[in-house]
Amino acid sequence: MVGVRDLDPSASPLDYYGSELRRLREDAGLNQAQLGSIVFCTGSLIGQVETTRRVPTRDFSERVDAALGTGGVFSRLVGLVLRHQLPTWFQPYAEMEARAAYILSFQAQLVDGLLQTEAYARAVLAAWSEENLDAKVAARMERQRILDRENPPLSWAVLSEAVLHQEVGGREVMREQLAHLLDMQRRQWVQVQILPFEAGAHAGQMGSFTLLRLEDEHDLVYTEDFVQGHMTANPQALKEGSLRYDHLQAAALPLEASGALIARVLEERYGDQPAPDGREVA
Numbered sequence: 001m002v003g004v005r006d007l008d009p010s011a012s013p014l015d016y017y018g019s020e021l022r023r024l025r026e027d028a029g030l031n032q033a034q035l036g037s038i039v040f041c042t043g044s045l046i047g048q049v050e051t052t053r054r055v056p057t058r059d060f061s062e063r064v065d066a067a068l069g070t071g072g073v074f075s076r077l078v079g080l081v082l083r084h085q086l087p088t089w090f091q092p093y094a095e096m097e098a099r100a101a102y103i104l105s106f107q108a109q110l111v112d113g114l115l116q117t118e119a120y121a122r123a124v125l126a127a128w129s130e131e132n133l134d135a136k137v138a139a140r141m142e143r144q145r146i147l148d149r150e151n152p153p154l155s156w157a158v159l160s161e162a163v164l165h166q167e168v169g170g171r172e173v174m175r176e177q178l179a180h181l182l183d184m185q186r187r188q189w190v191q192v193q194i195l196p197f198e199a200g201a202h203a204g205q206m207g208s209f210t211l212l213r214l215e216d217e218h219d220l221v222y223t224e225d226f227v228q229g230h231m232t233a234n235p236q237a238l239k240e241g242s243l244r245y246d247h248l249q250a251a252a253l254p255l256e257a258s259g260a261l262i263a264r265v266l267e268e269r270y271g272d273q274p275a276p277d278g279r280e281v282a
Helices: 015-029 031-040 041-052 059-067 074-082 090-100 118-126 133-148 161-165 171-185 237-250 254-270
Strands: 104-105 154-161 190-195 210-213 220-224 229-232
Touching: 015 041, 015 059, 031 041, 031 190, 041 118, 059 074, 074 133, 090 133, 090 229, 104 220, 118 133, 118 171, 118 254, 133 220, 133 237, 154 161, 154 237, 161 190, 171 190, 171 254, 190 254, 210 237, 220 237
Parallel strands: 104 154, 154 190
Antiparallel strands: 104 210, 210 220, 220 229
16 A cells, blocks of 8 residues: 555645545545445555545546546546646646637647647657656547547648658557547538648748637737747737648648548558568567
């Protein structure tokens, strides 16, 4: 059992989550092992969450809500907990992203975060640091929930063709990721265009960027450097960003042709390949 320590519920959303889990578990007359057996995990894991040594997932939160009859307390709280696992400089962007009516992104090297599979996201995040990797991946997956809302934002992504060829995480991860892009493209409010190599010089050569358009607030432009992200509502930046995005959409393949290119790269680059003895290998 993880040693009991005092928690300050006001210290962070994670501390509040842990203190509430301990309080409601004890009110139910359960020890950590007993609750763990009900929600299909170890008592040690329960203890780690209660003492903030482990970040809870949404699945864990839903199972705990059901076990303790909380009326969804932890399922509502876990979104805030996971958002606070994002880098401090990224959290304001994530908050505005969740409120946006239109999310227009250009990605030069990687699949847009809202469209990444869990395995692809894990490979991307692990490339820099594996510290708190599970929590970082869970936080990125949590961001994607905005696309599953009853009234989701329109998410339009222009991806450089290079994104399809940059092998992130290995062939199996890429196979799953490209198939996921095709699945997402079938959604009414998700659009994916590919900017082909044949487009040559283009308006996104300065790097990736995102435009957020909000209902009753200033629109925003978001960019990143190798240290942190930058978000601005500067009118001139918005004007230039919007013009650049219009040019990128015009230079990119139409939606149907973009899907066909994704499917072709999926089959030709990441499909099953024959081994030297002629057998099919993954």
